[in-house]
Amino acid sequence: MSVLEIRKFPDPILKEQCSSVTEFGPQLHRLLDDMRETMYAAEGIGLAAPQIGEKVCVAVVDIGVETSELIELINPVVLTREGKTSSEEGCLSIPRFRETIERAKGITLSAQDRHGKPFELEADGLLSVCIQHEIDHLNGILFVDHLSRLKRELFRRWLKKNMQNES
Numbered sequence: 828m829s830v831l832e833i834r835k836f837p838d839p840i841l842k843e844q845c846s847s848v849t850e851f852g853p854q855l856h857r858l859l860d861d862m863r864e865t866m867y868a869a870e871g872i873g874l875a876a877p878q879i880g881e882k883v884c885v886a887v888v889d890i891g892v893e894t895s896e897l898i899e900l901i902n903p904v905v906l907t908r909e910g911k912t913s914s915e916e917g918c919l920s921i922p923r924f925r926e927t928i929e930r931a932k933g934i935t936l937s938a939q940d941r942h943g944k945p946f947e948l949e950a951d952g953l954l955s956v957c958i959q960h961e962i963d964h965l966n967g968i969l970f971v972d973h974l975s976r977l978k979r980e981l982f983r984r985w986l987k988k989n990m991q992n993e994s
């Protein structure tokens with residue numbers, strides 16, 4: 828297993844649509860293991876494949892509340908959304924920037940596990956928000972794309988100040 832480099836905004840891969848996974852073999856398992864290691868090393872609660880440079884519909888999530896539980900999502904699709912919730916989000920690809928985003932409060936989704944077996948999941952609260960954030964990544968959407976015009980302007984100013992001198 829290896830800790831991979833996390834792609835940072837404005838890396839163009841973060842804006843691309845990912846492709847569905849069709850092979851559930853050792854290559855996928857290695858990717859999942861590396862993504863888990865990378866997420867834990869970065870102390871993140873979720874990581875999507877494009878963040879480590881792979882354009883495939885794969886994400887890992889572990890919100891680490893009470894007990895740590897890793898969820899592997901392959902080809903996830905949101906089936907239903909219910910209610911609204913606002914919470915502060917951040918992203919390993921936009922380090923140090925945090926802002927409040929409104930999303931669905933509860934969701935149900937379908938996905939496949941690492942062996943290709945389909946499953947459904949109901950999520951609420953932080954887990955729901957985190958999964959929506961990761962599924963967005965698979966569609967080339969970043970959490971800052973949900974900001975209001977005013978907050979997006981603040982983000983642009985923040986970027987100018989904070990990311991210009993970063994290598």
Ligand code: ZN
Pocket residue numbers: 917918919920960964
């Ligand atoms: Zn993110």
